[in-house]
Amino acid sequence: MKTGRKRYMLIAAALLLSLLTGCSLLPGLKEDVPEPATPSISPVVEVSEDYYGSMPPYKQNQTRGMLSERSYRIDFSRLELGLLEIARETFPTTDYLFQEGQQIKREQVEAWLSRVKNDPAGMNPDKGPQLLVHVLEHDYLDKEKQQLAGMVLGLSLSPVYQDATGQEKVYTTDELRAKGKQLASRIVQAVRVDNPKIPMVIALYQVPERSSTLVPGRFILTGTVNANESAIAKWQPIDEEYHLFPGDAVEQKYPEASLQYDKLMRQTQSFFGEYIGLTGVGRFMGGKLTELTITATAEYDSRTEVLQFTQYAAAAVNQLFDKDVHINLYVQSINHPLAIYIRPTNGEPYMHIYRK
Structure with missing residues (x-):
């Protein structure tokens, strides 16, 4: 050669x-x-390493494969492992078991990812790139009761948007955080319909540029939703690169x-x-x-x-x-x-x- x-x-x-x-x-x-x-x-x-145990039989996530279907170059392993890192702060591995998300159905996520004009539940703008790219759910079960006791939701966001003149621009990190907070509030209220008492953690994840093939996306913000509440009680910015x-x-x-x-x-x-x-x-x-x-x-x-x-x-x-x-x-x-x-x-x- x-x-x-x-x-x-x-x-x-x-x-x-x-x-x-x-x-x-x-x-x-x-x-x-x-x-x-x-x-x-x-x-x-x-x-x-500090890992979660699981409860058999293993159940696949309801939204498996949706990111690849939308042609986004994203280090999905980084997103998943990052959510596990974030979860340990609220749901320690000594007290909880991990389970792939089972509460949010695929059809519900598809509705959220729709454009506003096409679906009443849609959260993406009518024109230009998507803002909300994906929603990933992780569930945490109480070890003793083996029942759902916590949820972590990862909202994948794209910083690219289209301005009034049709030109593509990029949100700053603070602007994307503000947009993500609005989406998270709506998603939490929707999830609360079927899970009114479960504490939740929300994580905002900025996807990399589509041209990026080496550097993964990054987490920019986390929020906590207390049990029996339907609003995010506290936001914490993350400075990750x-x-x-x-x-x-x-x-x-x-x-x-x-x-x-x-x-x-x-x-x-x-x-x-x-x-x-x-x-x-x-x-x-x-x-x-x-x-x-x-x-x-x-x-x-x-x-x-x-x-x-x-x-x-x-x-x-x-x-x-x-x-x-x-x-x-x-x-x-x-x-x-x-x-x-x-x-x-x-x-x-x-x-x-x-x-x-």
Whole structure:
């Protein structure tokens, strides 16, 4: 294979895995892995994450697949995992079980997504792009009673709109929050008809641009609805961003994080002679890097080569990035995964070398 074509395929594979994985957290794997050969790598242990249990049989969400039907490029895993993170603040995993949304029917969401002129329940403008893209429901059951005891609703919003002259413009974050509050109020009142006593959490999620294939959307606002109430009692803004590494945007806004990533690229590529595609997606909360997902793509001929690279890259990550940044490192070839290294902010790092 020619060098130019090979590099293109490696880069394409790296970008694809970044899209599929987004910045989601991986549950711990239990398979045995080779012990790291360098002292800079912490002992290999299972990653411990705080997940909800579920109650069988598993029931699918009533609105499954509706986002893809509307041709929106959205990291759906980021939306789902983000809702779980938000839910834990109100419905702790020690007291609640998770269940896919069962209260809001598909037909009801379709009505909400309709344009105002076409349906009395429609919430989208008559012309131009949709404002409300999707509504995702997660349910939480009381562990002891195994009955519905909480709901989380994720409202996916597009910031693109059409002005009076027909030109497309983009809402600011505050403008989109204001629009989302109005929609959320109507949706809560509709849901309350069949669930008058269930506490709810509302999360507003800004979808990425349709042209974006790497950076997921972001949460911009959460609200709480107390039991037996039909109005949102309190709103809390969320300052969340995602940036691609390397990239002009992150270099301009977060030069220090960009510099550290550039150092990581130089170190790994200078240590290994052959070309290595390195792509990162960083999650920033309140202007601070909190999570970094790195995808390294290269062709290797042996497991030992994979092990050496993963150890070296993990050691470089530990040296360059603060311990309060969650790190996900995925090592892959064009066709299959080779290794993972996870460094959580709490607990010990975990490394796994895949076997064919």
